[in-house]
Amino acid sequence: MKKNILGSTGIEVTELCFGALPMGPRQKNMSVEDCTAVVAAALEKGINFVDTAQMYETYAPIREAMKITGIRPVIASKSAAPDYNGMESAVNEALKQLDIDCMDIFLLHSARAGEKVFEERAGALQCLKDYKTRGLIKAVGISTHDTRVAMLAAGRQDIDIVFPIVNKSGAGILNGTLKDMLEAIRVNHAAGKGVYLMKVLAGGNLIDSYCECIDFARNIEGYHSIAIGMVSLQEVDFNVAYFNNNYDPKKTPTLKGYSKRFQVFEKLCKGCGHCIEACPNYAIDFDEDNKRAVINESRCLTCGYCTSACPEFAIRAI
């Protein structure tokens, strides 16, 4: 499979990155054994780049897949920790649970944070920089849905990697348009940042136009890798074949049999609003009449972040 160097980091990654979110408890909630089998298949078929996060709770299967295959991929993780101590704890958790000596990439997980993110989370970023200086992280970066944050990252010396949302319909992009995000990606690439893309299938909402979506992403100027969530051996096979330019259109993946809808269970919801704050896509509204949260499916990108934000466990995949 084609490989690219992530900007000036020197880290070489496959064009296809294994996205670990969907197999974990935020979405499909597969067993560690089943997740391990899927990650191991991805590594054996040549994918050398895995994207995960503290919030995804998928370190165990990645560790086990490395043990089974003897393959050590490039691993990117991220944390929404707001401050130095929280980020330090997140990095140490990753190192310990993955059983590795050094994180390749660690990001500020900041899906919906705005332009002040670098000031508001200066402590968390400082922690990542300190760990890089100590040789425990190779590259530091940010994940973002916000076009202005992506553009700001391009001008910062302390950011090596940018992980922006982008897809052909522009779904989930904040503070700007698809065109703005494409320009931010181009500028980051020109500035020597490593760029890998998230949600090119809009969280699965565009799965029925898989080929058009992936082709769109592969034509973006300035990307190095594309993260795609995978939950089965069939999906691994298909994605690998597609990125090797050797695919069978009859095997195009679908979400048939895999529910990707999220719903607030009205009887359990106490109307606290935590999920509204947690949703990176502003897809949860507050129903003033019933004092309950309601998911707007037309805006939901099925990330599952709201499920862990709800103290009442009122949000579930259906």
Ligand code: SF4
């Ligand atoms: S409502 Fe928001 S947080 Fe919840 S799954 Fe949809 S996009 Fe993700």
Ligand code: SF4
């Ligand atoms: S976090 Fe849970 S309880 Fe609070 S508003 Fe959202 S669904 Fe309701």
